[in-house]
Amino acid sequence: MLNTVKKELLQDRNTTPFDRERINRLLQFASTRITTIIDRNLAEFGDSFPGETCVNGFYPLTENVEWTTSFWTGQLWLAWEMTGAEKYRIAAQKQVRSFGLRIAGRQDTQTHDLGFLYTLSCVAAWRLTGNHEARGFALLAADALMERFHAKANIIQAWGDLSEPGQAGRMIIDCNMNLPLLFWASEQTGNPRFADVAKAHVRQAARYLVRPDASTWHTYYMDTVTGAARYGNTQQGYADDSCWARGQAWGIYGFALSYAYTGDREFVDLSAKLANYFLNRLPEDEVCHWDLALLGTDAYRDSSGAAIAVCGLLELAKHLPVTDPDRATYEQRALSIMLSLTEHYLSEEKDAGNGLLKHAVYHLDGGKGVDECCSWGDYFYVEALMRLTKVWKLYW
Numbered sequence: 001m002l003n004t005v006k007k008e009l010l011q012d013r014n015t016t017p018f019d020r021e022r023i024n025r026l027l028q029f030a031s032t033r034i035t036t037i038i039d040r041n042l043a044e045f046g047d048s049f050p051g052e053t054c055v056n057g058f059y060p061l062t063e064n065v066e067w068t069t070s071f072w073t074g075q076l077w078l079a080w081e082m083t084g085a086e087k088y089r090i091a092a093q094k095q096v097r098s099f100g101l102r103i104a105g106r107q108d109t110q111t112h113d114l115g116f117l118y119t120l121s122c123v124a125a126w127r128l129t130g131n132h133e134a135r136g137f138a139l140l141a142a143d144a145l146m147e148r149f150h151a152k153a154n155i156i157q158a159w160g161d162l163s164e165p166g167q168a169g170r171m172i173i174d175c176n177m178n179l180p181l182l183f184w185a186s187e188q189t190g191n192p193r194f195a196d197v198a199k200a201h202v203r204q205a206a207r208y209l210v211r212p213d214a215s216t217w218h219t220y221y222m223d224t225v226t227g228a229a230r231y232g233n234t235q236q237g238y239a240d241d242s243c244w245a246r247g248q249a250w251g252i253y254g255f256a257l258s259y260a261y262t263g264d265r266e267f268v269d270l271s272a273k274l275a276n277y278f279l280n281r282l283p284e285d286e287v288c289h290w291d292l293a294l295l296g297t298d299a300y301r302d303s304s305g306a307a308i309a310v311c312g313l314l315e316l317a318k319h320l321p322v323t324d325p326d327r328a329t330y331e332q333r334a335l336s337i338m339l340s341l342t343e344h345y346l347s348e349e350k351d352a353g354n355g356l357l358k359h360a361v362y363h364l365d366g367g368k369g370v371d372e373c374c375s376w377g378d379y380f381y382v383e384a385l386m387r388l389t390k391v392w393k394l395y396w
C-alpha cells in the first residue's frame with residue numbers, strides 16, 4: 001500500500017565540490033566552535049535548562065518543563081563523547097535526576113514528546129554509563145507514553161490531555177522520533193507491548209501522514225471511537241496542504257529509525273521518498289525554507305529542519321545497500337547541507353547570543369522563535385557533527 005507513494009527522481013544539483021581539506025577544516029572549526037559555546041552555556045545555565053528557543057539571541061532559563069529540555073542534556077552527552085571531558089558527563093548526569101523527578105511527579109508529561117525528553121537524557125545515560133536509575137526513569141516515561149495510545153485508532157495522541165476534544169486522536173509527523181523510546185523499552189523489558197504500539201503508530205503515520213506525492217501533513221486526526229481516518233491539517237506549516245519543512249525532516253529521520261528497529265523495508269523506502277521530496281525543494285544554499293512550498297521566495301530558513309535532515313539522510317544512507325544509486329547522493333547532500341550550515345548559520349564569535357545554530361523558525365504564525373536559535377536545532381547540529389566525525393552509536 002505504501003508503494004503507491006510516489007518517489008521523485010533526485011534532481012541533479014551542483015553541490016559544493018568535495019575538497020577533503022575544506023571539509024576537514026570546516027568540521028574542525030565547527031568542533032571548536034560548539035565546544036566554546038557549550039562551555040559558556042554550562043557555566044551560564046547552572047542547574048536550569050534553556051527554554052525552547054532564543055529570544056533576541058539568548059535562551060531564557062527554565063525549570064525542567066516543556067518538550068525541549070533534553071536537547072541540552074543531549075548536547076552534553078555528545079560533548080562528553082567527543083572530548084572525554086568529565087565536566088560534561090557530570091552535568092548531564094545531574095540533569096538525569098531532574099528527569100527522574102519530572103516523570104515520577106508527572107510534571108508536564110501530557111505529551112508524546114516523552115520520547116525526545118527521555119531518549120536524549122535517560123536512555124543516553126543508560127547506554128553510555130549503564131546508569132540503572134536512568135534506565136528506570138526512561139521505562140517510566142515509556143509507560144506514560146503508552147497511556148497516549150488510542151487502541152481503536154492505533155495512534156499515539158500528540159498533544160494535550162486525552163479528554164481534550166480539540167486534540168483527541170491527533171497524530172503528528174514529529175512523533176516518529178518519539179517511537180525509539182518504545183522500541184527500546186521492549187528490548188529492555190522483553191515485553192513486546194511497547195514495540196507493538198510503536199509499530200501500530202508508525203504504520204498509521206505512513207498511511208495517513210504521508211501524502212501520495214511523498215510530502216507530509218503536519219498533523220492528522222483519527223476518530224478515536226470508530227478508528228476512522230478524518231482529515232489532515234497543519235499546526236506550524238504555511239498552509240494545511242503545504243509541506244512544513246521540519247515535519248518532512250522528522251519524517252525522513254523517524255521512518256529510517258523505525259526501519260532500524262523493525263527491519264521492515266517499507267519504512268526505509270518511505271524515508272527515501274520523503275528525502276527526495278525534501279532535497280528537490282532546497283534553495284541554492286541547501287538550507288530549507290521553513291516550509292518547502294516557499295521555495296523561490298525570500299521566506300525565512302529553518303536551520304533546525306536542515307540539521308535534522310542531515311542526521312536523517314545519514315541514517316537513511318546507512319540502511320541502503322551499497323548498490324542503491326541514491327545512497328552516495330544522500331551522503332553527499334547531507335554533507336553539503338552541513339557545510340552550508342557551518343559556513344553561514346553557525347553563530348560566530350562576534351554575534352551577541354548564546355545559541356549555536358542561527359536562523360531557525362519554531363512557529364511563525366504563533367510568533368515563537370522566528371529567525372532565532374532553538375534548542376533542537378543546536379542538538380541536531382551537534383549530532384550531525386558527531387555522525388560526520390566519529391563512529392557513533394545512536395541514543396535513539
Ligand code: GLY
Binds near residue numbers: 174236246362
Ligand atoms: N516537535 C515540535 C517541533 O518540531 O516544532
